[in-house]
Amino acid sequence: MMRNFLILMLLVLPFTGYSQVTGKFFPEMEAETVQDETVNLPVDTKGKYTLLGLAYSKKSEDDLNTWFEPVYLKFIAENKGLFSSFGYDVNVYFVPMFTGVKAAAAGTAKKKAAENIDARLLPHILFYKGDLKTYKDALAFDKKDVPYFFVLDEDGKIIYATTGSFSGKKMDEIESLLE
DSSP, X not given: OHHHHHHHHHHHHHHHTGGGGTTSBOOOEEEEOTTOOEEEETGGGTTSEEEEEEEOSHHHHHHHHHHHHHXXXXXXXXXXXXXXXXXXXXXXXXXXXXXXXXXXXXXXXXXXXXXXXXXXXXXXXXXXXXXXXXXXXXXXXXXXXXXXXXXXXTTSBEEEEEESSOOHHHHHHHHHHHO
């Protein structure tokens, strides 16, 4: 009995601390597209559900990249063409965050993205340059080596949060919220 309880606690504890951000409003963030257009989150996304992926280290960016193709195929590409009325009406943004001394690298990262990332995905990549503390405090960023994902409702409230590389289970959870 005690062994089962310990196993349950080991499975649940990593998620309970992070669930503390659900129900809160996503903090305001000003970011830019590769074309230097400003996007204000969540203000510019209000009225639609929004999926955000944020990363603030090289290792977390690698895991963030694992989400690009499956999210593109599920939420962006499916919203085009003959069956567009059956797709999802959701904003999708991936946000590499450049803070502290790394903020100077944001311009170079934008240029590399423009050269190396599929042009169809580029409008969904935003670059944040600035302070990290606001987001660490509000969004429980306690591990720099993992990306953070949030689903926001139409008003900018966080209704789902997860971390790490892509998995089918995480995608299923996100899909169930957006249907």
